[in-house]
Amino acid sequence: MSYARQMLDTYSRTANVDADLLAAVIDALSDCAQACDADTAADLSEQNVAEMVTCIRLCMDCADICIATARVTSRQKDYDASVTQPLLDACAAICRSCGDECERHARMHEHCRVCAEACRRCERACRDLLDAMK
Amino acid sequence: MSYARQMLDTYSRTANVDADLLAAVIDALSDCAQACDADTAADLSEQNVAEMVTCIRLCMDCADICIATARVTSRQKDYDASVTQPLLDACAAICRSCGDECERHARMHEHCRVCAEACRRCERACRDLLDAMK
């Protein structure tokens, strides 16, 4: 059981979002940030680095947005839709762009394949939370 | 002249957003993050800390979102509206909530007055950039 899940069990929240869903989002955000940071570094080690520039740019943005979203989501007591909704929208959008770009390199670079998978899972998790908040 | 402005002058971007406007946004985001982090700490030092809980929560979220937005904005070459727009929306929304809450404590706590000002400036800057991107 992840720390996100354990922590959610320790205190009562007023938000009526399911704890399993919330923990899945926080874990997916954290995994995706980690995969993107590692992928940035792996891309920079490739011989064809000039072809990886877009992938590097997107991974950097994706990691930053996932980290901020994870922190805000981990701390939420009540969900303020005016903040959480556009933040999750931005996060899902960068995960989609980054996942698409990583997938383009997935056959050549295994690190991009793994990162694409983390981005897809994170995009889905953000959209699930957006749906649950409606 | 801020480093944001100096850096923007050193390389050509394809984005057709005015450099003065962009530098003003990056500086306002960075200032707001700093003011919110300092205000969190100052709130925690107050005797009436129980009354400052909402202010602390909002300042933490505001700092995290401003930092991520500043980093993404500082690195943008082309603006991907599907990411940048909801991110700036989220940032303007948390700056508004945080600015409103800080203002409630502004008469009693000078640190909240200064932080409210930084939030207001940052909210305006985010909205100006959103308008310019349309």
Add this chain to the structure above:
Amino acid sequence: MSYARQMLDTYSRTANVDADLLAAVIDALSDCAQACDADTAADLSEQNVAEMVTCIRLCMDCADICIATARVTSRQKDYDASVTQPLLDACAAICRSCGDECERHARMHEHCRVCAEACRRCERACRDLLDAMK
């Protein structure tokens, strides 16, 4: 298998640090940051918030330092000891302080007990990596 471990398997590093050890550190840093962010929020919901002020302060610092250390560690190709060593020292030190403080509240607040555990694991992981780098 965590994403940190999967990513480490996808590209060759020159660093002669064991991949299992490295993945364990990155995962522990990420878990600890997450636990600290959640604990900050949980502390702020407690009735005795005035008694939790030190815990909140330490959790905020611990989360920020763990995140930076995780990002730098995730991206390392060669370890630059002049940076990585003091960074891991700082991280182990804040994990110790934060773990000690959380432990003081562990009996009363389950969220502090879980957070203390994450801090202890992270402190140990940082020290293990420091030992391996010698």
Add this chain to the structure above:
Amino acid sequence: MSYARQMLDTYSRTANVDADLLAAVIDALSDCAQACDADTAADLSEQNVAEMVTCIRLCMDCADICIATARVTSRQKDYDASVTQPLLDACAAICRSCGDECERHARMHEHCRVCAEACRRCERACRDLLDAMK
């Protein structure tokens, strides 16, 4: 007057570090992080991107460490030397490495010249604070 300086004037700290010095450090950290993020993006736009890989790597680490150090420093009430000292050491070390690397590209790339200057200023500020804390 920067927000860091304004905020430091609004509440009393027990730390006996001069407020001017502290504000200068916080501002230098924030400027350096911003310059490094912008330089990363500018490096990625250069035709000779393969030659900029080390510069990009160092700028990413430098930005992350400066941001964490700025946040921890902005919130400090009492300085816990066991944390603050190694953190400032790590920050000064990465600013030195990053400044050295940026300087190597300063004649060819104006963005690296500006970033090198921000790194030098930040390194000096961190060392000044380390000296003052002794």
